[in-house]
Amino acid sequence: MVAYLSSLVIAIMCLLSLPAWGAQARQLCMSCHPSHYAEQGVCVGCHRGNPASVRKNIAHHRLIAGRFARFTLGETAELTEGKRLLEQYACRRCHISAGKGNRLATPLDTLAEARTPEEIAAGIKSPAQGMPDFRLGERQAVLLVNAILAGARQVQVKEREQPLRVHFGQDQGGKKDVFTSKCGSCHRVLTERQGLVGTGDIGPNLSGLFSPYYPRTFGKGQAWTDERLKRWLVNPRAVRGWARMPPIELSPAEFRELVEMLMVVQGVK
Numbered sequence: 001m002v003a004y005l006s007s008l009v010i011a012i013m014c015l016l017s018l019p020a021w022g023a024q025a026r027q028l029c030m031s032c033h034p035s036h037y038a039e040q041g042v043c044v045g046c047h048r049g050n051p052a053s054v055r056k057n058i059a060h061h062r063l064i065a066g067r068f069a070r071f072t073l074g075e076t077a078e079l080t081e082g083k084r085l086l087e088q089y090a091c092r093r094c095h096i097s098a099g100k101g102n103r104l105a106t107p108l109d110t111l112a113e114a115r116t117p118e119e120i121a122a123g124i125k126s127p128a129q130g131m132p133d134f135r136l137g138e139r140q141a142v143l144l145v146n147a148i149l150a151g152a153r154q155v156q157v158k159e160r161e162q163p164l165r166v167h168f169g170q171d172q173g174g175k176k177d178v179f180t181s182k183c184g185s186c187h188r189v190l191t192e193r194q195g196l197v198g199t200g201d202i203g204p205n206l207s208g209l210f211s212p213y214y215p216r217t218f219g220k221g222q223a224w225t226d227e228r229l230k231r232w233l234v235n236p237r238a239v240r241g242w243a244r245m246p247p248i249e250l251s252p253a254e255f256r257e258l259v260e261m262l263m264v265v266q267g268v269k
Contacts, residue, residue, distance in 0.1 A: 064149070067142050068117035071150035082147030089134050090215050091144075093208030094190055098151030102208045103266040104190045105131070112152035117145050130188060130196040132205040178257045182248055191261050203245065211264045226259045 092101030097108040121141040184198030190207040236243035
């Protein structure tokens, strides 16, 4: 009898230890919210949260608000626009999204698990050090978050790449690299070996310049290569008649150093 009671107590304790939101029978979300998109299944399929509690702070734990959950409805107009913005602003030149991109900054596929959608949107509108400020509004940030969350959903956890360990200081014992001395007053770049280099924001951010994810802005929609960069530096107006950048004189050794700094090896295609 004692053994039976002990087994019963253990069984009850195991049941109580199961995550409440794993039990499909307990969906208390609709005690406060009306049903919508019922064909999508249970509430947590789109919004996460804990549907086994009516206490708001518990029920809304890691909640994805409706405006950030449009990606769960398939290829909606909002998701399509978010993906277009992700390509337009070349987020993958530094980040991995949907398993593709450069490992220069935090992978967006893992960021979706570590941060709330609201935090991701705030980071887009108020960028971290070294990230270009695209001056996006609330609507554009929400669309981008939908694209980021959709991309993260496509990738298995075991496949998610970890970021490189980059530093943002520029303490090199007083020695200036070629980018800092020749380009850094107008441009910035996030590099694999030296972290963030340059302080300017007059010219475009050059992170991932030679990678497949940098905008094709050389000439008439061409990708940047070391040969094309050399042509640009010798005479920018020969490539683009209205260019305001002056020619930059570099020795062969300086140009090799610059190309090596701009190269990204740790990318994922």
